[in-house]
Every structure is written in structure tokens, then in C-alpha cells.
Amino acid sequence: MDKPFAITLDVGSSLANKTGSWRTSRPVYVDRLPPCNHACPAGENIQSWLYHAEAGDYEAAWRVLTLDNPLPAIMGRVCYHPCETACNRGKLDESVGINSVERFLGDEALKLAWRFEPPVRDSGKRVLVVGAGPSGLAAAYHLRLLGHAVTIIEAGPLAGGMMRFGIPKYRLPRDVLDAEIQRILDLGIELQLNRKVSNILDTMHSGAFDAAFLAVGAHIAKRAYIPAGSTARMLDAISVLRGMEGEDKPLLGRRVVVYGGGNTALDVARTAKRLGASDAIIVYRRTREKMPAHDFEVEEALQEGVLIKWLSTIRNMADEGTLTVEKMRLDDQGFPQPTGEFETLETDSLVLALGQDVDLSLLDDVPDLVIEHGVVQVASNMMTGHAGIFAGGDMVPSERTVTVAVGHGKKAARHIDAWLRGGRYAPPPAHKLAAFESLNAWYYADAPKTTQPVLDLARRASTFDEVVRGLDESTALFEARRCLSCGNCFECDNCYGVCPDNAVIKLGPGKRFEFNYDYCKGCGICVAECPCGAIEMIPETI
Amino acid sequence: MEMQTVKFYQTGTFTVGNRLLAEDERSVQANMHRTNSLNSGHRACQGCGEALGARYAIDAAMRSTSGELIAVNATGCLEVFSTPYPETSWKIPWIHSLFGNAAAVASGVAAAMRVRGRSAVRVVAQGGDGGTTDIGFGCLSGMFERNDDVLYICYDNEAYMNTGVQRSSATPPAARTATTPALGREPGNVFGTGKNVPLIAMAHSIPYVATASVANLRDLERKVAKAMTISGARYVHIHVPCPLGWGSLPADTIKVARLAVESGLFPLFEAEHGEITGRTPIRRKVPVTDYLRLQKRFAHLFNVADEPRIARIQAIADRNIAKFGLLETPAHG
Numbered sequence: 001m002d003k004p005f006a007i008t009l010d011v012g013s014s015l016a017n018k019t020g021s022w023r024t025s026r027p028v029y030v031d032r033l034p035p036c037n038h039a040c041p042a043g044e045n046i047q048s049w050l051y052h053a054e055a056g057d058y059e060a061a062w063r064v065l066t067l068d069n070p071l072p073a074i075m076g077r078v079c080y081h082p083c084e085t086a087c088n089r090g091k092l093d094e095s096v097g098i099n100s101v102e103r104f105l106g107d108e109a110l111k112l113a114w115r116f117e118p119p120v121r122d123s124g125k126r127v128l129v130v131g132a133g134p135s136g137l138a139a140a141y142h143l144r145l146l147g148h149a150v151t152i153i154e155a156g157p158l159a160g161g162m163m164r165f166g167i168p169k170y171r172l173p174r175d176v177l178d179a180e181i182q183r184i185l186d187l188g189i190e191l192q193l194n195r196k197v198s199n200i201l202d203t204m205h206s207g208a209f210d211a212a213f214l215a216v217g218a219h220i221a222k223r224a225y226i227p228a229g230s231t232a233r234m235l236d237a238i239s240v241l242r243g244m245e246g247e248d249k250p251l252l253g254r255r256v257v258v259y260g261g262g263n264t265a266l267d268v269a270r271t272a273k274r275l276g277a278s279d280a281i282i283v284y285r286r287t288r289e290k291m292p293a294h295d296f297e298v299e300e301a302l303q304e305g306v307l308i309k310w311l312s313t314i315r316n317m318a319d320e321g322t323l324t325v326e327k328m329r330l331d332d333q334g335f336p337q338p339t340g341e342f343e344t345l346e347t348d349s350l351v352l353a354l355g356q357d358v359d360l361s362l363l364d365d366v367p368d369l370v371i372e373h374g375v376v377q378v379a380s381n382m383m384t385g386h387a388g389i390f391a392g393g394d395m396v397p398s399e400r401t402v403t404v405a406v407g408h409g410k411k412a413a414r415h416i417d418a419w420l421r422g423g424r425y426a427p428p429p430a431h432k433l434a435a436f437e438s439l440n441a442w443y444y445a446d447a448p449k450t451t452q453p454v455l456d457l458a459r460r461a462s463t464f465d466e467v468v469r470g471l472d473e474s475t476a477l478f479e480a481r482r483c484l485s486c487g488n489c490f491e492c493d494n495c496y497g498v499c500p501d502n503a504v505i506k507l508g509p510g511k512r513f514e515f516n517y518d519y520c521k522g523c524g525i526c527v528a529e530c531p532c533g534a535i536e537m538i539p540e541t542i
Numbered sequence: 543m544e545m546q547t548v549k550f551y552q553t554g555t556f557t558v559g560n561r562l563l564a565e566d567e568r569s570v571q572a573n574m575h576r577t578n579s580l581n582s583g584h585r586a587c588q589g590c591g592e593a594l595g596a597r598y599a600i601d602a603a604m605r606s607t608s609g610e611l612i613a614v615n616a617t618g619c620l621e622v623f624s625t626p627y628p629e630t631s632w633k634i635p636w637i638h639s640l641f642g643n644a645a646a647v648a649s650g651v652a653a654a655m656r657v658r659g660r661s662a663v664r665v666v667a668q669g670g671d672g673g674t675t676d677i678g679f680g681c682l683s684g685m686f687e688r689n690d691d692v693l694y695i696c697y698d699n700e701a702y703m704n705t706g707v708q709r710s711s712a713t714p715p716a717a718r719t720a721t722t723p724a725l726g727r728e729p730g731n732v733f734g735t736g737k738n739v740p741l742i743a744m745a746h747s748i749p750y751v752a753t754a755s756v757a758n759l760r761d762l763e764r765k766v767a768k769a770m771t772i773s774g775a776r777y778v779h780i781h782v783p784c785p786l787g788w789g790s791l792p793a794d795t796i797k798v799a800r801l802a803v804e805s806g807l808f809p810l811f812e813a814e815h816g817e818i819t820g821r822t823p824i825r826r827k828v829p830v831t832d833y834l835r836l837q838k839r840f841a842h843l844f845n846v847a848d849e850p851r852i853a854r855i856q857a858i859a860d861r862n863i864a865k866f867g868l869l870e871t872p873a874h875g
Contacts (some may be wrong), residue, residue: 014583213819493559523589
């Protein structure tokens with residue numbers, strides 16, 4: 001024994017002491033559902049595509065984004081971004097400008113001509129899509145990627161549906177619309193224009209289709225009975241907006257009154273301003289709080305000089321263009337009630353923007369359908385009562401927005417695919433919501449939102465140039481980096497750093513971390529100091 | 543290594559790592575191949591701030607010296623929980639002698655290295671607040687006064703934790719310890735005149751003095767790295783919460799340390815040759831009660847709302863903020 005004086009044992013390592021046995025609860029890595037993803041009607045994995053955008057890898061970001069939504073440049077312009085309303089960053093300073101980053105990615109993809117990867121294998125099944133609006137296009141895209149042969153039949157002269165015939169150019173330039181549609185069609189999807197399906201079963205039979213997805217939209221303007229003189233000029237919002245796409249623009253005159261309180265009413269009033277109207281007045285029967293139109297659209301319209309008469313209904317319209325308007329008041333339930341007070345309003349034309357109905361004539365001979373309130377009822381898998389016929393978009397009960405329609409298209413495509421294979425699509429179980437309380441907000445740097453530049457007021461009121469301009473690369477990157485990555489590890493190394501017992505193993509870039517339960521004492525510092533709430537403490541089973 | 547001006551990225555340098563920084567701009571602790579000088583299996587309590595602070599500091603010193611480092615340890619928790627015979631948690635050359643002589647032993651190790659022509663080998667002495675501010679204070683002052691080439695690191699957990707939470711000269715006013723029970727008309731530790739060892743170190747005009755906290759890793763690593771670029775006596779005083787002695791939750795160790803900094807009770811500053819050269823400003827100021835409430839050693843201040851003594855503690859924090867300019871925007875980085 002050649003050890004120093006009084007030493008009888010070799011030096012050992014404390015690794016022999018498995019301090020993990022002290023633990024009564026253990027940390028585990030979790031993924032939680034970020035509120036943005038949760039709120040997205042199209043089911044986009046927003047946190048995940050922002051993660052790639054943060055690193056400046058815009059193509060990877062775009063590829064993750066388009067796994068769920070094939071229309072990012074359009075979304076970045078017309079989506080009402082419920083994601084931003086839900087964003088946890090809103091509780092810190094301002095929500096992340098998700099929509100503007102999405103638009104940047106969409107524009108980048110168009111600029112650099114990124115394409116979708118076509119499917120590797122064909123399933124041999126044929127699916128018919130009726131309607132080339134957002135829902136039909138999204139369904140066609142997802143069905144094609146799943147290997148099915150897809151044919152879209154569209155009644156109109158061009159694809160796009162309400163994105164073309166309902167949304168004005170100053171919100172969605174047509175070259176963007178055309179390019180994103182073409183990229184979907186380039187996957188090998190057949191598009192037949194100017195063809196109205198009059199009987200869906202006949203069309204499916206003659207084309208040997210195995211399933212159909214219907215998304216014909218809601219294009220019939222709702223009417224209200226307003227007594228009017230024979231020469232009074234009364235139009236509906238849908239035909240005004242559709243007319244904007246043709247050679248002859250609608251003649252609205254110098255003074256225009258729009259009746260209604262939805263986004264369509266605002267679109268028409270703003271369009272009238274651009275066509276040269278000196279007065280564009282919206283008459284709406286309730287108050288601003290009750291108005292279904294989105295706040296920022298109301299804001300932009302007011303900035304452009306559109307006037308809004310709240311709590312008013314139109315009683316009649318005389319020949320010379322005099323409107324009789326009755327003042328209303330809200331009752332206890334919030335419904336408008338007449339007051340008996342009248343005033344008059346001079347106008348050259350009255351545009352009714354009171355909502356739209358669906359033309360359901362193609363379903364006339366289909367058995368087992370349920371139609372309520374003018375829309376087709378569908379099960380949770382988007383299938384109508386008739387096996388093999390699915391439906392989505394404005395023709396089923398839902399909120400009528402482009403994003404919801406795109407979401408329907410994706411959801412229906414997955415269920416159609418499963419149905420064609422004789423199974424049922426089971427969505428992966430949803431993670432728990434990443435609430436603001438689960439974050440450690442200390443770690444996030446302060447950085448208010450980069451707002452997209454808004455077109456100079458004077459210029460935008462007279463032209464159809466796009467009102468909201470996009471972000472440039474550096475501001476888009478900044479905006480993406482404002483993401484808190486709620487509930488999903490972004491490899492900040494905090495857990496790896498703060499563990500007093502070195503019980504967190506760093507697996508390397510992109511591979512996240514692992515706990516070494518041999519030594520983890522269960523102190524929970526990693527949980528407390530994880531910025532994004534991606535670690536959870538669970539009791540040990542004894 | 544100067545503070546990095548990081549391109550805005552979610553968490554900036556607040557988190558341990560940042561996947562967008564170049565490899566050499568990242569923290570030592572973010573590195574997959576950090577030394578882990580204080581290895582797993584040590585017997586420190588759950589959520590030990592001292593174990594964490596020691597690994598932060600020694601890993602940083604190891605990077606700065608390319609691994610040519612010897613550590614001398616005073617008696618205390620850190621020594622006891624890391625080296626129960628025959629096991630050791632230290633992955634670096636390490637020596638322990640007595641409670642009060644760490645600074646003197648370190649002076650000797652440095653002298654031995656010099657004599658043997660191994661001047662590249664650097665020496666770190668480390669101890670708790672008991673071994674530093676009380677028992678080892680004479681040796682420490684001597685090491686300063688001779689300007690021996692040693693970095694002395696004090697891990698301040700504000701009492702003798704190893705022997706069962708007895709008061710030290712670093713125990714804050716009103717804190718309950720085993721020897722200052724929460725009894726009588728003025729429960730807890732006395733409101734003395736204080737003994738601020740970083741300021742005493744500065745009075746020796748040694749080349750470098752700094753305070754640091756486990757709640758601010760980048761600041762801590764930068765100060766240790768800076769200390770290792772300097773020859774002569776250096777002193778770094780690191781605030782390390784003790785869940786057992788303070789009666790705080792093990793999971794709250796970093797939070798408690800952060801609140802000490804943000805309230806102004808533990809000012810972060812650095813000094814060269816007796817002059818203050820830098821301070822780390824408070825990011826979001828909080829009242830001292832945010833800090834005190836998380837700790838059972840101060841529970842008696844809140845059981846019967848002891849406003850006057852809470853106000854006296856707040857006054858200490860306010861004085862620190864004014865004295866060190868903790869709410870001013872820094873001139874650099």
C-alpha cells in the first residue's frame with residue numbers, strides 16, 4: 001500500500017452518490033399549446049414557424065407554415081389574426097405582429113419562387129372540389145399532398161372566390177392572389193372555370209369521383225324590404241365588389257350610403273371613397289361595440305373619411321335619393337328598438353350590405369342532408385349527412401372569414417383522406433394551453449411591436465394601392481424574435497445552466513435537453529426559471 | 543471579455559444561452575463541454591445557491607485559465623457537501639486546510655507555483671461568509687495587503703449554514719437564525735452597523751473587487767473572467783441564497799437572489815484599485831418586501847406587521863441605490 005500517511009482509501013468521485021433518490025417530485029419536459037396556435041382558425045403551428053423565422057431561416061419557416069396553410073401571402077393581408085389577440089406577449093408590452101411576419105414570409109416565397117413538394121405517391125382516388133375559394137383551394141392542396149387526384153369546378157370566371165370578388169384590391173392585390181393560387185394548381189390540380197355544378201350527384205357520377213368537398217361560398221346578397229321610388233338607385237354590396245373586378249366599375253355617385261355593419265359594409269364604403277365619392281356614410285342599427293366589423297377596419301375607414309351613423313335604420317328611399325332614417329335605441333337585451341324619431345339623408349345611391357346567403361341548388365336531389373338557417377349541417381368530420389360528400393367554408397355554420405374557410409379545407413381534407421382509406425382521422429391529442437402564468441416573463445427583453453407602415457392617408461383614399469405595406473427583412477426578423485415561444489422549448493439553456501446538480505444534459509442544437517434522474521434532487525429551479533413554461537413538476541410514485 | 547451587445551433576441555442575455563450567438567460569445571454555462579468543476583452527486587441541499595454559484599464561478603475561471611487552476615477551500619458547507627471522504631465532487635485540483643486560513647493557504651500555493659516556475663497556474667481561494675467575513679478575515683486582509691496573486695471568492699449565504707444556521711457578520715438585520723431567534727421586542731438579528739467586506743477589500747486598494755449574484759450569470763462570468771486577466775489580489779463576493787437557512791423554497795433560489803438585486807439590498811458593482819468602476823443597474827425596481835416575504839427568516843416582520851423595521855430595511859436598500867447609482871443607465875454596454 002503506497003498511500004500517503006493516514007490515507008486508506010483511493011479518491012472516489014461523488015458520482016457514486018446518486019442524489020436522485022432524495023427526490024419526491026421530478027421535472028419533466030412538456031410541450032404546451034401556445035395561445036396563438038390555439039386561436040388560429042387555420043390550425044397553423046405559429047410558434048413553430050416563428051422559431052425558424054427567428055433564426056432567419058425563412059424558407060424553413062414558410063415550409064412549416066404551409067404544412068397547414070398554403071396561402072401565407074394572402075393570410076398576411078386579409079386574416080383578422082385572432083392569434084395576435086390571444087398572444088401572451090400582449091400582457092408584457094404588445095402582442096407579436098404574427099400577421100405581418102406571415103405576410104413577409106408569403107411575399108418572400110413569391111419573390112424567391114419557392115414551390116410546394118408534390119406528393120411522392122398517387123392514391124388512385126379522385127376527389128371533386130366544388131368552388132375555388134379559400135376553402136376549396138385549401139382542401140384541394142391538402143388532398144393533393146395526400147396523393148389524391150383533385151379536380152376543382154368553379155362557377156366563376158376566375159379562381160379565388162370571395163378573396164377575389166369580395167375583398168377589395170387595396171387589401172389584397174390580385175397579383176398576390178393569382179400567384180398563390182397558381183402555386184397550388186402547379187401541384188397537378190385540375191381547375192375548370194365557368195362551370196356551375198347543378199347536381200352534385202350527377203357530376204360525381206359522370207366524373208367517377210370517390211368523394212366531394214363542397215365550398216361554394218355565400219354569394220347571394222340578403223335583401224331588406226325598403227320601400228323605394230322606381231328611380232331610386234339601390235344596389236347590393238356583393239355586386240358592387242364583384243363589379244370592381246370587371247371593366248365597367250359600378251356607378252355609385254358622389255354621395256353613397258351603405259347599410260350594414262359588417263366588414264363588407266366597410267369594404268364598400270372604402271371602395272366608394274376610392275371611386276370618387278365625396279361622402280360615404282355607413283348606416284348601422286346598433287353601436288360600435290356591437291358592430292361585427294373588425295376594429296382595425298373601422299379605424300382605417302374612419303381615417304379615410306368614411307362616416308358612420310350609429311343606432312339608425314333606413315325606413316324608405318324616395319326617387320330623388322332622399323333616405324328616411326329612424327333613430328334607434330338599445331333595449332336591456334342589447335337589441336335596437338325604434339324611437340319614432342326620423343331624419344333624412346341625401347344620397348345618390350344606397351348599397352345594402354346585410355349579409356349573404358348560400359346558393360344550395362346543387363344539393364337539391366341529394367338525400368339525407370340537413371339544412372338549417374340556409375346552411376348545410378356537417379358532422380365533426382365535415383361530412384354532410386350524405387356519405388362521401390363533405391362541405392366547408394361559408395356554406396356550413398361558422399364564422400365567415402378566409403382563415404376559417406382555409407381551416408375547414410384542411411380539416412375536411414384529412415377526414416376525406418381517412419374516409420377514402422376506410423378509417424377515421426384521429427387528431428393528435430391537444431397539449432395543455434400555455435397560459436401566461438406558466439411563463440417566467442423576467443427573461444424576455446422589452447421590445448414593443450414593429451407596426452407595418454400604413455399608406456399615406458391622402459394617397460390611399462384615392463387609389464386602390466395596398467393600404468398596409470409589408471415589413472422589410474430586419475423588422476420582420478425583429479418581430480419574429482419578439483415571440484415568447486410559449487410552452488415550447490427554444491433552447492435558451494436556462495435549465496441546463498441553473499441546475500445546482502448538473503442534472504440536465506444538453507443534447508445539442510435542435511435536440512433540446514434531458515434530465516439525469518440519477519442526480520436530480522427535484523429542487524424545481526429549472527421549472528421556475530424556464531422562460532416559456534416547458535417544464536412541469538410531477539410527483540414521484542413511491 | 544466585455545458584455546456583448548446582443549442583437550435583439552427574445553431573451554437577450556437574460557437567459558443562460560442564446561442559440562443565435564456565435565460560439566465564443568455564449569456563456570460558459572451554456573457550453574456542452576463546460577468543466578462542471580463541481581460535479582453531480584454532491585450533498586448540497588435541494589436548490590442550493592452556493593453549489594450553483596461555485597460551479598458558475600469556477601467553470602468561468604477554468605475557461606479563463608484554460609484549465610490551469612488550483613482551488614483552495616475554507617471549511618464550510620461548500621467543503622463539507624463536496625468532499626465527504628473518500629468522495630470528491632471537484633474535477634479540478636482542490637485543497638482544504640482549516641476554516642480560517644484559506645486565504646493564507648492560497649497565498650502559499652501561489653508562492654509555490656511561482657517558485658517552481660509554473661506561473662501559468664492560477665489560484666482561487668473560496669469560502670462562505672463565515673470563513674471569509676469572520677473566521678478567515680485576518681488571513682484575507684493579509685493576502686490583500688501583500689497583494690498576493692489569488693482570486694478570493696466569497697459565497698455569501700448570510701450565516702453559518704453548515705453548522706445549523708448561526709449568525710455571522712454577514713447576516714442581515716432582523717434575520718432569524720439559530721443564535722438570533724425571532725423572540726423578544728426586537729426579534730432576529732440586530733440592526734448593527736454592518737460589515738461590508740467588498741468595501742473593506744476596496745479599502746486595501748487591491749486591483750479588483752466585484753460583487754455578483756447567481757441571478758445574473760452573464761454579469762458573474764464576466765467579472766470572474768475579468769478577475770482572471772489581472773494579477774495580484776482580487777476579491778469577488780457572490781450572493782447565494784440558502785433555502786434551508788433562509789426558509790425559502792428550493793425552486794425559488796434564483797428568484798430570491800434576483801429580488802435581492804432588484805430591491806437594491808444586494809448591489810452589483812465592481813471596483814479597481816479602490817475606485818468603483820462599474821455598477822449593474824436595477825432592471826425593474828421592487829420593494830424590499832417582495833424579497834423578504836419569500837423567506838421564513840423574515841416571517842416575524844409580517845406576522846405582526848413590523849412596519850418600522852421593514853422601513854429600516856427599505857432604507858438600507860434605498861441607500862445602496864443612491865450610493866451605487868443603481869437606477870442610472872450604465873455608461874457602457
